[in-house]
Amino acid sequence: MGIYFGDVVTKSLAYCRPKTSNNEALLLLCDVAVANYTVFQSWGHVNDVTPSLTPKSSTKACGITAPDEFQVHML
Structure with a gap:
């Protein structure tokens, strides 16, 4: 269980x-x-990893799509 964050909405x-x-x-x-x-x-x-076997506090799963690093959005 945890919190999910994504780099693309x-x-x-x-x-x-x-x-x-x-x-x-x-x-x-x-x-x-x-x-x-x-x-x-x-x-x-990612699904094969148990928290006790990895010393890290978080997991980053790289996908095949990513945001355009040259496109800027003002919020």
């Missing part, structure tokens, strides 16, 4: 499911800084 939307009878969901926009993490190049390997 469409990735995060897949995890944002309504839990109430009024069919509403919550998606928070956050800026996250993580220092001690394990990197996986394939998502399938």
Whole structure:
């Protein structure tokens, strides 16, 4: 169990499911800084890791899509 953060909104939307009878969901926009993490190049390997076997506090699963680093959005 844990908290999911994504670098692309469409990735995060897949995890944002309504839990109430009024069919509403919550998606928070956050800026996250993580220092001690394990990197996986394939998502399938993340499910094989048990927390007690990795000394890192977080997991970074690299996907095949990423945000355009040259496109800027002002919020």
